[in-house]
Amino acid sequence: MxxxxxxxxxxxxxxxxxxxxxxxxxxxxxxxxxxxxxxxxxxxxxxxxxxxxxxxxxxxxxxxxxxxxxxxxxxxxxxxxxxxxTMSNHGHFKCELCGTIFDFKVNIDNFMADKLSEFKINERDVYFKGICPSCLKYKK
Amino acid sequence: MxxxxxxxxxxxxxxxxxxxxxxxxxxxxxxxxxxxxxxxxxxxxxxxxxxxxxxxxxxxxxxxxxxxxxxxxxxxxxxxxxxxxTMSNHGHFKCELCGTIFDFKVNIDNFMADKLSEFKINERDVYFKGICPSCLKYKK
DNA sequence: TCAATTTTTATAATAATTATAAATATATAA
DNA sequence: TTATATATTTATAATTATTATAAAAATTGA
Incomplete structure (x- = not known):
């Protein structure tokens, strides 16, 4: 776009x-x-x-x-x-220290669980939290 | 527990x-x-x-x-x-019609993106939305 | 241009959450 | 056990995010 x-x-x-x-x-x-x-x-x-x-x-x-x-x-x-x-196949990572949100590529179709075969899936979101590389460095 | x-x-x-x-x-x-x-x-x-x-x-x-x-x-x-x-390795599916939230098993470690290798990941959440089997049936 | 419709703005209303302080309950030590 | 200190709960007020409402401004089409 x-x-x-x-x-x-x-x-x-x-x-x-x-x-x-x-x-x-x-x-x-x-x-x-x-x-x-x-x-x-x-x-x-x-x-x-x-x-x-x-x-x-x-x-x-x-x-x-x-x-x-x-x-x-x-x-x-x-x-x-x-x-x-809106962009397909990306997840969000939020750094718990600096608060920045990073996009990361993730093939969401790959981990579609078998259990959901009878569900109609319209939206998939992946959220991770932790510490980003620059905050990890800074901590040491 | x-x-x-x-x-x-x-x-x-x-x-x-x-x-x-x-x-x-x-x-x-x-x-x-x-x-x-x-x-x-x-x-x-x-x-x-x-x-x-x-x-x-x-x-x-x-x-x-x-x-x-x-x-x-x-x-x-x-x-x-x-x-x-708290339970490990399960995602949440919310039905957009009835509002019910379903747990489903998902091996979250499997889809850990390469891009995040330098990130310390503390928490992983997977949220799907769509229509559950019973609402799908009811719709027809 | 003028009337009709849409969008924006300003304000009020609502709802979720947090903060505060008093009341209650619990734990500790004499 | 009893007194005292500490922790927890409760009730209420304060704060914040979001939605609702109505008037003002902008846009469209005749």
Missing amino acids: KTSFENLSVELLKKEIRPSYQRIKVLEYLIAKRCHPTVDQIFNDLVKEVPTLSKATIYNTLNLLIKAKLVRVVTIEDNETRYDI | KTSFENLSVELLKKEIRPSYQRIKVLEYLIAKRCHPTVDQIFNDLVKEVPTLSKATIYNTLNLLIKAKLVRVVTIEDNETRYDI
Whole structure:
């Protein structure tokens, strides 16, 4: 998915979402930054560029994008909801020290358990927690 | 882990947690019911037996048990926090229609991505969503 | 341009969780 | 046993995240 304004408009129109300025800004942010942000982070960054922005708009937009499967929720921690551009076959690792969330490739189809053969699986999420390499180094 | 009152006391003492009546009740509930309950469910069920029970106690107790690694948080949905007795190598499947959460066996070590070789992994969670067999049947 | 519709904004309402302090229960030592 | 100290529970208040509502602004189509 390209990050140019026009291309994002097209992506939204494909999903029958009107490409308003605010919606494109949110989508653009998620694609460009790739930092699995919280609503607060998105709001605080974007309000610099769009001073009239309201937090309700962020919530509305994210919920729209989630319904359209362009964005997914990262519920790696129960006390903070984060958001991520939808990409297949990647898991999330959160460092317990610095809080950074890393993407990692994982072939999720491979570990589909036999027990679920009669289940219709629509969404697969893999969340790991631990300590990232740079924090491990720093600790020593 | 046995569910008898005395055994649960021992489990708690091993973790240096005083085995108060309320704490044992919560732990016992989680082990016996295995329903991945929310705080509200735990509270509403236990208050029948322990009428003086307070919701703050449920929160305090769960946080203690989580710190002691006896219980883990199931963050399969961003708008509801659920709790589960800690067991290795099982994932959670949530049915999008009936809301039931199913456990399934999954060999999590198998799909450890190469990319994470320099990461220290402390916790692994696998969350699937979709439609369970009985809801699939019912739909037809 | 004008009316109709959609989106955004500002604010209020709701719900989940944590913090606080008083009351209760438990443990320890004289 | 009794007094004292400590830990736990309870009730309540405070905080925070999210949703709901209605007015204002922007967009669309005639």
